[in-house]
Amino acid sequence: MADSQQHTPVPQTSTGAAPQFQKLPDIIRSHRPCKCFRNSKSESSNFVTSLDFNDQGEHMVAACDDETIQIFDVKEGKSTKTVPSKKYGVHLARFTHHPRQVLHASTKVDHSLRLLDLHNEGYIRYFSGHTDKVTCLAMSPGSDSFISCSKDDTVTLWDIGSRNPQGKLKLATPYLVAFDPSASVIAIASQSTSSVLLYDFRNFDKPPFATFDLAPYEETYTPSTRGRAWTRLEFSNDGKYLMVGTDYHGHFVLDAFDGSIKAFLTGKGGSPGRAAPISATAKPLGQGDACFTPDGRYVLGGNGDQQDVLVWDLQQERESNGMLFPMVKLPHRNRTALIEHNPRYNMIATADKETFFWQPDEPAKPSEK
Template sequence: MALQQQKVHDVIKQYRPARQFPGSVRSDGGESHITSLDFDDMGDFLVAACDDDTMQVYDVKEGKRTKTIPSKKYGIHLARFTHHPRNVLFASTKQDDSLRLLELHNESFVRYFSAHTARVTCIALSPGSDQFLSCGSDDMVCLWDLNSRSPQGKLKLVTPYLAAYDPSANVMAIASQSTSSILMYDVRNFDKAPFATFDMAESEERYTPTTKGRAWTKLEFSNDGKSMLLGTDYHGHFVLDAFDGAVKSFLVGKTNGSGRAAPVSTSGKPLGQGDACFTQDGRYVVGGTGDQDLFVWDTLTATGGRQEPTTKLTSRGIKSVIVQCNPRYNMLATADTRVCMWLPGDQIKNPDL
């Protein structure tokens, strides 16, 4: 595919589906669901975890799927590239609750990481080192190094289901949904009390009163470090000031939930990782509509209240319940039962859609 690096604001309204990859059929005859998407640091490869216990790897520049790796014994969710482009870290969904580091070239396990006693709900890689965080429904947050099987530290918190590093790798945020708070920690003092706590209770009461304390699906810093995105499953998404936690805007427009489970759910819905993310420049948020198509919100026009979408991107009938922007190129990927790659219209050559 033709990939370019123009300024995002010049092309954001031109994104169109460029290539779609059919999913697989589960043993029960139903379509399998993609549960997570992640690009490598250079934006050259995309990895998708699927609830048929497979990992799918895509070459972004070639626009093709290059590998399907089974994990029938352990299951797979939250597949994440490390800074070593041929290594992928993922959470088990069967047998135990360990994390596993897989070398893609020979499809062999490099290391297991065992500490959680219940389902892992989030994996966050440090942008500056081999350190990473894992959150679990055992109310545990673990700090790890990829080179060691044992955690460097642990925190016991109340529903700490989502975590994120800021771009400097000095700060980590942990979202505790049942307490409606986001805890901010100095990475170097992981075992100390948070240096700030952002209380979301008042904002939830204002914008999401019927789902207060639940249905948080995504926590992410913008690449400029100025904002944080707190995604929710139905009503919309919060954009926060990353320094003081003030709500810059509440992104509205969704008509339905994504149909995916928040990090912890007993509904039986397929897993997901949230249906919204920042663009590479940190200015825009791209997210699902709750049906088909995509919304784009321009955070520079935030007024501190409800914010309507700036534009709507037509998906041609492809549902987008997981959304991820490429860190290097003007492209993004969405998924439900299929993976779809999006490009600005003038970059699409021989589209297959």
């Protein structure tokens, strides 16, 4: 990866700590890209396919379809390591709760998951069992358990310490999975059945205790892509909301307890071309172009082919039909196919062919009389 190129001065609050006298809506409005990372040696067609921060928010991992894993130091604002994975390929790179371990799916040879030690760049363990591409990986926030979904129509529960599956479900198109913040509930999104299933993590092998039917919402808001183009499943950190992100029209925000729709986030300018599990545009898969902020109030998202980032405020009034339009568009000069908010620091990462770090602009100081 080439040296980072700085578009605007990096604020002195390099850890992303927001000034206390700024109001929350003002802070989110003031985010601007401050660092750009590109791989000048790669072909122009190479894409970043996943982003993830570690628990402390001090490091970020990116998977790229040039079969490399990129590690970034958030505090220093720089790329620190590039780990090639030419033999197996790489997708859905995720930090475990160990700061030097990254879990990722394979795109070549087989469909195993691999646990990588970043210090010596060697593999600690393989997790074999899927017979088709893995479409989603989710780490438990409370333990070393993790869950994988695959195009082989299985959902598998694993533990970092064992190469053997801890449990397995057979479901129709279970392309997306998410843990709730308490790590006690698992949500699984099934595209072909237009449903989200909720399971008790402690009773993973029992039937779901709730099923959310999204078919009526799709008929209302996304009739032309019903049953497909879901790209993201995420609980808000307060556990109140569950978001089902889509590749084109917008995103569903559901009540996490009863599945009723709280808002449909509209206003996107098209598709980033990263729909899972198969991209109709032949572009690489991604992990969704929308995410919650840590406080659960905002959703950040890409704007399709248009070059800005959308911010929806869930405290704003919805339209009578349930639609919620963006509060603001943050200016950007590149497409946003992936977006993640740092869990600890007030910064955002976006990516498509290049990776960007965003921070709030420093507020103007009052003029002296």
